[in-house]
Amino acid sequence: MYFLIVRRRKLGVAIPTDQLGKIQALKADIHIGDHHSAPLGRVSTQAWVFTHSPGADVIPRLHDAKVNGMAQLGININGVEEVDGVLYAQSWWCRTV
Numbered sequence: 001m002y003f004l005i006v007r008r009r010k011l012g013v014a015i016p017t018d019q020l021g022k023i024q025a026l027k028a029d030i031h032i033g034d035h036h037s038a039p040l041g042r043v044s045t046q047a048w049v050f051t052h053s054p055g056a057d058v059i060p061r062l063h064d065a066k067v068n069g070m071a072q073l074g075i076n077i078n079g080v081e082e083v084d085g086v087l088y089a090q091s092w093w094c095r096t097v
Contacts, residue, residue: 002030002097009088009089012089033045063080063087074096078091
């Protein structure tokens with residue numbers, strides 16, 4: 001499903017609310033499913049930006065992803081992302097297109 005995604009953290013640190021509105025959202029097709037997670041070494045629910053071409057993820061996928069909020073105009077997905085071999089907390093604010 002297509003959403004406008006705003007990543008709410010940078011290297012695990014929350015971006016201040018007054019700055020979130022200034023971040024350009026990424027229009028993307030989000031998929032969620034259970035798959036083997038290499039960083040976690042087990043199966044986990046993951047959220048990722050789907051693309052038809054092979055290659056690296058557009059933005060780091062969320063491992064142990066969980067939809068923790070949903071309303072008429074969007075959802076919020078929490079999890080952890082891997083950046084340079086380190087896992088950080090991350091949250092995606094996903095608004096309808």
